[in-house]
Amino acid sequence: xxxxxxxxxxxxxxxxxxxxxxxxxxxxxxxxxxxxxxxxxxxxxxxxxxxxxxxxxxxxxxxxxxxxxxxxxxxxxxxxxxxxxxxxxxxxxxxxxxxxxxxxxxxxxxxxxxxxxxxxxxxxxxxxxxxxxxxxxxxxxxxxxxxxxxxxxxxxxxxxxxxxxxxxxxxxxxxxxxxxxxxxxxxxxxxxxxxxxxxxxxxxxxxxxxxxxxxxxxxxxxxxxxxxxxxxxxxxxxxxxxxxxxxxxxxxxx
Amino acid sequence: xxxxxxxxxxxxxxxxxxxxxxxxxxxxxxxxxxxxxxxxxxxxxxxxxxxxxxxxxxxxxxxxxxxxxxxxxxxxxxxxxxxxxxxxxxxxxxxxxxxxxxxxxxxxxxxxxxxxxxxxxxxxxxxxxxxxxxxxxxxxxxxxxxxxxxxxxxxxxxxxxxxxxxxxxxxxxxxxxxxxxxxxxxxxxxx
Numbered sequence: 124x125x126x127x128x129x130x131x132x133x134x135x136x137x138x139x140x141x142x143x144x145x146x147x148x149x150x151x152x153x154x155x156x157x158x159x160x161x162x163x164x165x166x167x168x169x170x171x172x173x174x175x176x177x178x179x180x181x182x183x184x185x186x187x188x189x190x191x192x193x194x195x196x197x198x199x200x201x202x203x204x205x206x207x208x209x210x211x212x213x214x215x216x217x218x219x220x221x222x223x224x225x226x227x228x229x230x231x232x233x234x235x236x237x238x239x240x241x242x243x244x245x246x247x248x249x250x251x252x253x254x255x256x257x258x259x260x261x262x263x264x265x266x267x268x269x270x271x272x273x274x275x276x277x278x279x280x281x282x283x284x285x286x287x288x289x290x291x292x293x294x295x296x297x298x299x300x301x302x303x304x305x306x307x308x309x310x311x312x313x314x315x316x317x318x319x320x321x322x323x324x325x326x327x328x329x330x331x332x333x334x335x336x337x338x339x340x341x342x343x344x345x346x347x348x349x350x351x352x353x354x355x356x357x358x359x360x361x362x363x364x365x366x367x368x369x370x371x372x373x374x375x376x377x
Numbered sequence: 378x379x380x381x382x383x384x385x386x387x388x389x390x391x392x393x394x395x396x397x398x399x400x401x402x403x404x405x406x407x408x409x410x411x412x413x414x415x416x417x418x419x420x421x422x423x424x425x426x427x428x429x430x431x432x433x434x435x436x437x438x439x440x441x442x443x444x445x446x447x448x449x450x451x452x453x454x455x456x457x458x459x460x461x462x463x464x465x466x467x468x469x470x471x472x473x474x475x476x477x478x479x480x481x482x483x484x485x486x487x488x489x490x491x492x493x494x495x496x497x498x499x500x501x502x503x504x505x506x507x508x509x510x511x512x513x514x515x516x517x518x519x520x521x522x523x524x525x526x527x528x529x530x531x532x533x534x535x536x537x538x539x540x541x542x543x544x545x546x547x548x549x550x551x552x553x554x555x556x557x558x559x560x561x562x563x564x565x566x567x568x
Contacts, residue, residue: 127565128563131559134555135556135559138551138556141552146541150537169540170537175530175534178526179526179530219560226565232566233560233565233567235557238560242556246552250549253541253542258538261534265530265534269530290523313522341538345527360521
């Protein structure tokens, strides 16, 4: 039994493809891979991953290496959106086609309500995945922007392996994983690490190494550098004294 | 903007909650009605056995078997009483003092039911409010330790995700329209 024609399927794929390309453009900004598809994009996105990266780098002009890091981030994010686009497109085409075939078998026609329902089911999953991608990628981009800023500051100060810590947002939403990884047992003092100790990949729950990409999607902890001589007083970054090493102090006491 | 979204989400959850309460209430009512029927049947059976002198020495209280059914919600119990009173009211003589008395009792029970439902809803809304995502705020320590640039980046992150999801809803509507048009062109949709 025939379902939707191949040209009909193609038209559905194009509709879904347009939707995801538009979302990718809004999310990532005008990246080369999207530029070719730009005729239907009339305005520039207000904020995109590129903006967040530059903002996290203290709003400075990125150098060649930093541009390359940003390019890599945008490409990998685009890859996730593309993957989701292909998956959603296949799912929706298959579901609508199945609906048409079933109706034809019974000698009936489908209604626009049935079509809308089938699309909504496919889109619900896509929405939840898109949110996950957006949250994970914005977290990663922001913290990698901070990491670039830290690396540049450390280079200026002649520090090979800077001491870093994560600034948590102390509210009811702070998760136990972030609290455990980023705070000492007193629950007030941030835990410090050497930059070389921080993982640059996705964090696995239970791992005792924090990740520069964030500990989970929409992690609000911010990666920061602690200069020599500086430490914490009641959880706040304060100058303690010349030669003071917070990292050494924390490692000796724990 | 963020507040509006939060409100919408809250209202959406509130509606869902009300739907859930309605369903639970109906299920509770049905379970209560079934329990009552069962209880009535057992009481009738016990009475018939007693009349026939066949109670024997088992010492079983037929009502004791209904213990699991006793945990019906107050709402369904109240509904049963309301149902009984309504039945009696319909059977009573119009304008008689008996009907006036029954009507008064019924009004009182309706008032009780309303109060009970309001109290339950209030408690549930409080719980939902607690469980809901709190509005995005920067903690005191974060405000102090985080640079201005870091704060902006964090707010930007929140905004990007919110804007993207809003755009997705709009784009979804466009995609649905395009797909429906395609199926219309293929003459697959009726009407």
